[in-house]
Amino acid sequence: MKIWPIFKKEMLLYFTSPVAYVVFTIFLLIVGYFFYSIFAFFTVASMQAAMNPAMGRDLNVTDGVMRPLFSEERKSGTIELLLTYPVRDGAVLVAKYLAALTLYALMLFLTLLYPAIVAYFARLELGPLVTGYLGLVLMGGAFLAVGVLASSLTENQIVAAVSTFGVLLLFWIIGWSADNAGGVLGKVLAHLSIIDHYDGFAKGVIDTRDLIYYVNFIALALFLTLRSLESRRWNG
Amino acid sequence: MIEVRNLTKHYGPIAAINNVSFGVERGEVVGFLGPNGAGKSTTMRILSCFMPASSGSAKVAGYDVFSQSMEVRRRIGYLPENVPLYSDMRVAPYLDFVAEVKGIGRSERRRRVAEVMDRCLIADVQNRLIGRLSKGYRQRVGIAQAIVSDPEVLILDEPTLGLDPKQITEIRSLIKSLAGRHTVILSTHILPEVSMVCSAGRAVLPDGARPSPGGGPTRRGQRRDRPDPGRAARRAAGDERRRRDVRGGGPAEPRREVGDLPARGRPEVDAARTAA
Ligand SMILES: Nc1ncnc2c1ncn2[C@@H]1O[C@H](COP(=O)(O)OP(=O)(O)O)[C@@H](O)[C@H]1O
Numbered sequence: 272m273k274i275w276p277i278f279k280k281e282m283l284l285y286f287t288s289p290v291a292y293v294v295f296t297i298f299l300l301i302v303g304y305f306f307y308s309i310f311a312f313f314t315v316a317s318m319q320a321a322m323n324p325a326m327g328r329d330l331n332v333t334d335g336v337m338r339p340l341f342s343e344e345r346k347s348g349t350i351e352l353l354l355t356y357p358v359r360d361g362a363v364l365v366a367k368y369l370a371a372l373t374l375y376a377l378m379l380f381l382t383l384l385y386p387a388i389v390a391y392f393a394r395l396e397l398g399p400l401v402t403g404y405l406g407l408v409l410m411g412g413a414f415l416a417v418g419v420l421a422s423s424l425t426e427n428q429i430v431a432a433v434s435t436f437g438v439l440l441l442f443w444i445i446g447w448s449a450d451n452a453g454g455v456l457g458k459v460l461a462h463l464s465i466i467d468h469y470d471g472f473a474k475g476v477i478d479t480r481d482l483i484y485y486v487n488f489i490a491l492a493l494f495l496t497l498r499s500l501e502s503r504r505w506n507g
Numbered sequence: 508m509i510e511v512r513n514l515t516k517h518y519g520p521i522a523a524i525n526n527v528s529f530g531v532e533r534g535e536v537v538g539f540l541g542p543n544g545a546g547k548s549t550t551m552r553i554l555s556c557f558m559p560a561s562s563g564s565a566k567v568a569g570y571d572v573f574s575q576s577m578e579v580r581r582r583i584g585y586l587p588e589n590v591p592l593y594s595d596m597r598v599a600p601y602l603d604f605v606a607e608v609k610g611i612g613r614s615e616r617r618r619r620v621a622e623v624m625d626r627c628l629i630a631d632v633q634n635r636l637i638g639r640l641s642k643g644y645r646q647r648v649g650i651a652q653a654i655v656s657d658p659e660v661l662i663l664d665e666p667t668l669g670l671d672p673k674q675i676t677e678i679r680s681l682i683k684s685l686a687g688r689h690t691v692i693l694s695t696h697i698l699p700e701v702s703m704v705c706s707a708g709r710a711v712l713p714d715g716a717r718p719s720p721g722g723g724p725t726r727r728g729q730r731r732d733r734p735d736p737g738r739a740a741r742r743a744a745g746d747e748r749r750r751r752d753v754r755g756g757g758p759a760e761p762r763r764e765v766g767d768l769p770a771r772g773r774p775e776v777d778a779a780r781t782a783a
Pocket residue numbers: 518521522523524541542543544545546547548549550723724725
């Protein structure tokens with residue numbers, strides 16, 4: 272599997288084009304704002320509170336990260352070269368996904384600045400911080416997987432971004448209707464909700480069901496992406 | 508080296524190519540000649556394993572493009588039409604990336620990249636962003652990317668498209684210099700290009716394609732599906748016109764027009780084409 276060279280190329284492209292810097296800056300500003308408002312209003316810096324709005328930021332940022340994934344390659348035609356090199360479609364996909372995930376993880380890493388500031392003024396609970404970040408990586412990973420899928424389906428980056436947003440929003444608000452539905456349906460909906468699975472992480476609890484949910488979610492989205500890449504080989 | 512048999516590709520109801528057959532021997536530089544819409548790019552995308560044919564078979568370097576695509580992909584260098592390259596990458600790192608993806612080891616890679624940059628005369632722009640290069644340079648980077656792994660077969664789709672006359676001359680001589688090292692198939696809609704670049708002036712026409720304007724695939728596809736009585740007459744008239752376009756008049760069997768082109772033309776050339 273020639274994942275490494277493609278991974279390197281993706282990272283190189285992230286950092287030679289303005290993408291990474293723009294996304295980083297926006298991300299940090301938004302996180303900083305949330306953090307500031309929480310810090311200022313409650314004065315008690317509870318990581319749990321800071322972690323929840325983190326979800327809101329993810330939506331805006333993930334489409335910046337996944338933008339260059341497949342839509343861009345389709346639009347510029349470079350995909351025709353990439354997919355005729357002696358590399359399996361799956362390797363291309365994994366490399367691209369890992370690159371996006373790495374960029375996202377780097378951004379999360381930068382946000383550690385904020386808890387660090389808090390820790391300077393107050394005692395910080397390490398447990399929820401660590402699990403909270405793990406949860407953010409998983410949830411962001413799920414968002415990115417949807418982004419990869421959307422970007423493989425269309426060469427229009429706007430369409431890709433909007434449909435990603437739509438799908439994620441759907442999985443997000445499913446949780447709300449779960450509360451109203453109640454009963455078995457409510458349970459099923461709650462299980463599908465991408466947000467509900469995050470709650471545990473924010474509270475410092477790692478539940479295997481949540482882990483499995485995110486891993487399955489990512490695997491399914493990547494599997495569908497692979498199919499969509501391969502589909503050009505079917506319609507002969 | 509390349510063996511194409513009865514290749515057909517449908518986009519929905521439209522046949523982009525219909526029953527194309529031809530062969531290319533090792534070491535040849537062959538022009539794939541046809542007007543816009545004749546199906547040149549389609550054929551090349553099939554040969555480069557980017558997409559499958561609807562029916563028929565194609566072998567490159569002895570391997571089937573569909574069932575043994577990895578083997579084929581290891582042995583080809585491909586330059587798609589419009590030269591899609593990463594604008595945000597610099598030339599040398601880009602070529603290094605391509606070489607690495609094509610499985611060339613680290614130490615070997617440096618040497619190869621330096622070598623192709625010399626051969627393609629792009630060493631002076633190696634640290635420039637590809638997106639900032641002139642069209643002529645981009646084209647050479649595209650060719651460099653195709654030959655960096657020293658592949659047996661080169662597939663070049665309209666390598667002189669969109670270049671100015673000086674750049675065209677440069678690219679043609681670059682391609683000529685590749686002869687002998689690689690088997691080359693290049694597509695073009697410019698008839699004289701074949702005699703200028705190709706070994707023995709050999710050309711293969713996509714089926715139904717003619718070196719004069721007109722004859723898009725849509726019409727061709729329909730003609731095939733629904734034979735109509737007026738067709739033969741129209742076709743004959745068309746052939747007459749085409750012969751004039753190509754050779755400046757004079758009666759000849761249209762199938763021969765390609766083989767006749769360059770003085771060094773090879774008679775069996777056009778046998779490659781499916782019988783009309
Ligand atoms: N992706 C596609 N979908 C539908 N039709 C296509 C597609 N690609 C090419 N065609 C059609 O197939 C025909 C052959 O196209 P092409 O192979 O690009 O010809 P050429 O390269 O000789 O100009 C054209 O009529 C074109 O419109």
